[in-house]
Structure formats: structure tokens, C-alpha cells
Amino acid sequence: MFNLDDLNTQQRSAVSHINGPLLLLAGAGSGKTRVITCRIAHLLQQGIPARQILAVTFTNKAAREMRERVHEMVGKAPQGMVIATFHALCLQILKSHIDRLGFKKNFSIYPAADQQRLVRELLRNLNSDSTQADADQVLWRISAAKNRMITADDYQAEPRDPLSALTAEVYPRYQKALKAYNAVDFDDLLVFSVQLLQRHADLLDHYRERFRYQMVDEYQDTNPVQYQLLKLLAGGHGNLCVVGDDDQSIYAFRGADVGNILDFEKDFPGAKVIKLEQNYRSTGHILAAANAVIGHNDKRREKVLWTDRGEGAKVRYLLAEDSEDEARLIVEQIHAQQYRSKLRYGDFAILYRTNTQSRAFEEQLRYDNIPYVLIGGQQFYDRKEVRDVIAYLRTIQNPADEVSLLRILNYPKRGIGEGSIDKIIRYSAEHEISLWKVLQKVAQLDEGVNERTAAAIADFVAFIKRFQQRFKQPLFLLDSLRELLEELKLGDEIYRQEKDPQVARRRVDNQNEILNSLAIYIERTAQPNLRGFLERISLADDEGPTKNDKESLLKVDAVTLMSLHSSKGLEFPIVFLAGMEEGFLPHKKSIYETFDIAEERRLCYVGITRAQQQLFLLGARQRRKYGKLEQREPSRFLSEIPEHIVHTEDSSEPGPESPELAAQSASNFFSNMSRMFGD
């Protein structure tokens, strides 16, 4: 059980608040998660049934963490309580009621890669000269529209905006195609749930009653659909507790609306507001820098973080010559810091604005034999070889999923040529019969394709049907997948295609990794089935060994490289915030196009507040950009930090031998020694 005495005054008053709307403005590192879990424990202690409690987060990781911490605190698994991401919650709602929107209940969730394929396809059918970029843009616009609850029917093209005209063409077709595939995309999960609640009073009543106590984490990141959903669910009782920090709102580009958190009291009259300003993470100088920077934003909830931990080290600004030099300086500091205090590699993080910046750091770290983990970039389930296997599973689960079906129809090659596939697609379109039905028909009626192809198709259909039966038996899920992989011999195919045997090996390993995640899924699920597994994968809620989160970082002890965006919520003893230059932070797009410098400043603030003991800010004098050498200016945010808390060092003027340099060369010596002796 928890102890109220361990909390500060503000935390305690938040925890003991029970009825009515509550806005908890939780500054960075103010013990937010602790307050949320304590509040849940407190609600339970007050006799509120677990099943009336709903806690919504944005990431699976956050949901998992919350669940675990509640578990620890109350000593048993939180039975009946729903702790889920927005998307997982909506998936639950749709699973029970999507038939009211004309979908079948075995609908599938369309992954991003398939969305792209579909839009590309639709564009090709519409106009001859459309690029990859157009497809991405259109998809982006569709998503943005959905975030604002604009349906395909309502979507209006902006005048003099060719892309929105294109979107207006594609959006309805895209929606129609999804429906034909009995599939929904990520955004639909939310939009459809809201529509269900709006149109069906019985459902609304049901869920309001079911979730009498609601909490939302990272409220500053909610977009209009999510806001609608909450507004609907909390209507009536108004027991909505939202937690967030407007200063850490960094997802406007994805439709998040800071207005939601700024206007909370207007939306939910009588709301109580509590600020958490005591920071338990960073030392004083770091917080002073953070406060100074974020203080330059207007339209915000004034918060001043403070700590009782003392000033700590000054922030250090290292000015490098170029990007390679910047990476070298970081490695130097890693060695120096390790020499001075006992630090693991896992205590260091390198943060940057854009993912492309990671390269220089990767190269330098590899050169110095320093282990690192790169967060972001290509995700496990986005890899081609993994998607191939998933496509099989999806086809088995829902043969109406035509993108998956087409992906595997002739992979590995089984003698169904492009010409035949074209014929089948055309037949399916003309007669409005699903591809899967046509395939079955071709097998029986020998329609329009030659005998050998027909035989191949018949084999394929039989193959899928056989595995449909196999996968229906929950006890043999793992065996079925193993058999599937064996029979397909995809491994051989990969070895044939990939000339670098090392790469081939990794790709085959990746495929086998799916077996591991299935095994983990089965272990942790009461009634495992193929559908459930695919859902988890779609929601990226996977606990497989490739999991890229803090726990696995701790295990491998490596320096962390990630974008500022993905760093939110994490903390590290030593943080390097690289690329503190005009054009990077603030990013040049924000300077010249979106004019949203405030969001860039928040991003900078997020970066600064990740540091516990020492913060390094780095920038380069010049950088190669698209081949050209470009002069760079220090970020304007640097000048917003008071001079007396920053120590500036210019790499082109080394000055007298500094203690760091001495320490660093000694440290290099030791690390080389230990490398030589294999320790």
C-alpha cells in the first residue's frame, strides 16, 4: 500500500481528489507517474470498484508501466480496471460494436506500410504522374482530417491547393477500399469509436457508467478526436482527471492541440487545478536553464520548477568545428565523465532534433568501440521480411485483407505470374467479387488462366485454408506458426536473394523472432488466438525481445541515441543535446514555414529536462549539408539561458590543458588497455 506521507502537499491533494474534474499540471520530473498510481490506489482504498476505473495513456509503454506500478502498490493485479492506450481502448469498443458501422467483427487494422501502398495504388489509378511524396502527403492529409473528425464525405478541397484537391479525390476511395477489405486504419479506431458513442445513446450510457473514474496521461498531446472521446465519456459524472504539461506539448504536427490543456477549466467547469513544480530529477543549474528557456514562451501555464538538491554542475556548451568534431567531443566527454565518476554507458544519452543527425554519432561511437542503442528508425514490424510473415498471418485471419493477400500471392514464387494476377484483379473489380472469392473460383472453374497457374492458385488456396483450420486451435498456435515458416521456406528464399550472408542471417533471425513474440503473447494472455496476436502487433504492443525501451536499455548498458521527441518521459544522468543551432533547433521549417517557434522551444525544454546531473549542449560552426559546407549560427535558445549557469568551451581554442583532457587521455589509456586484454 502507499503512504500519503511520502508525498508533497500538492501531490497529496491530487491523490486524495476523488470526484469532479481535476487538472494536474505536472512539470517535468515532478513525480507524475507516482501521483497517478497513488491516486488509483487511493480510489481503490476508498472502495471504488476497480472496474469503474479507466486510465488512458498514449504509449503502450506508459500503460504497461502504470499497470505494473499499480500492481506493486496494491499487491495484486488490477482486475477489471482498464489501463490502456487511446487506440487499445477504442479497439475494445469497436470489437464489440463495429457491426453497427457495417463492418464485420473480424476486421483488421491496417498498418502504415499498407496504407501507403493503398494510397499509391489509388493515386496511380487516378492520375499518371504522382510521386511517392504525393502519396505520403495525401495520406498525411487524410490522417490530419481524421484527427479533426472530418470524414471522407465532409472533406472539402482548399482552393488553389492541388494536394488537397488530390486528397479530396483519394480520401473517399481510400475509405471505400478499407471497408471492402473489412479493415480500419489507426485513426479510424478513434474516429469510429467517437461516431458510435455519438450515434448510439445506449452505448454512451453504457461506457459512462462503466468508467465512472477516468484518468488521462499526457493530456497536452490529445488531438480533437481524443478530446471528443473524453468529453463524451466524462459527460454526466465529470470524474475526469487529466495529467499533463503544456510546456511539453511537442506533437502539434500530428494534430495535438495544446488548447485542450489550456482550456480545461472552460471545458469542464468547476475543475480543480493543481500544479506540481517540485522536481525530483535534475540539479539546480539544469532546472534554471530549463525555466529560463521555457519562460520565453507566452500562452502557457506559468510553472517554475525547483529542487532541493542543490545547484549541481553548470550546463556546458561545447562549440564544435563540424558534425564529426561534435561527435568526437561527445565521446571525449563520455570518457572523461566515466573516468571521473563511476558511470555506465547506459547513463549517457545523445539527443538530437532530426534522425539523420544520428549518423555522425553512430560512426564515432563505433570507431571508439562504445556500445550504443539507436531508438527510432525502422521498427521491427516494418522490416520487409517480418511484414511478409505477418501478411501470411493476416491473410489467414482475414482473407478479405487484399493488400496482404497480394503481397504473398506469389511470394515465395509459386508460379502465379503478374499477368494472371492482373487478370484476377480485373475480374474481381468488374464483378465486384472479393479477390479471395475469385481465387477460389479460379481454382474450381479454371477461369481465364492457364492450367498450371490454376493449379498453383488451387494449391495456394488450399494452403491458406489448411492454416486457417490449424490456427483456429489455440493450443497449437506456436506449432502452427512454426509449421507455416517451415513450409514456406522463406529462409531459403532470403538466402537466395541476399548476397551478403550476414545480412541474410539477420533477416532470417528477424523472422524467427516473430515466433518469440508469439510465445510471449501466448504466455501472457488468458485466451490467446491469432486475432489477438495480430492486434497486439498492429498496436505495436509487443513485448518481444526487440523491444526498444528503457528496460532493455538498462540490460545492454549502452549509450542511447534518440530524437528529442522520443526522449520525452525518460531521464539520464548525463545528456548531450546536439545540434544547438539555428535551423536544427529551432528547425528551419519552423522558422520559415510553420512559424511555430514555441513548439521548438518546448522541444528544447524537453531535452534539457531529461538531464539529471550534467547537461551538455553542443553545436557546430559549420556543417555539410547536401554536399555543401554551410556556416551555422548558434541556436537562439542558447542566448535565453543566463550566462552564469553555462560554461562555454570552443573546440578550436583548446586553451590550457584542462583537467577533462587529462582525465580523458588517461581514460582512453585505460579503456584501450582493457580492450587489449579483453575485459
Next chain:
DNA sequence: ACTCATGATATTTTT
């Protein structure tokens, strides 16, 4: 069907 060359493009991305 695989390789190679060309040309477009280079912000962040919790699900």
C-alpha cells in the same frame, strides 16, 4: 527476376 542507374529528396511520428 535481379542488378544497376537514375532522379527525387532530405523534421519530429507515442498508435
Next chain:
DNA sequence: TATCATGAGT
């Protein structure tokens, strides 16, 4: 400059 996707060519 480096990377990616696409299309021509073998």
C-alpha cells in the same frame, strides 16, 4: 552528399 524508390536493361 547519401539514401531511397522506381524503371530500364540484361
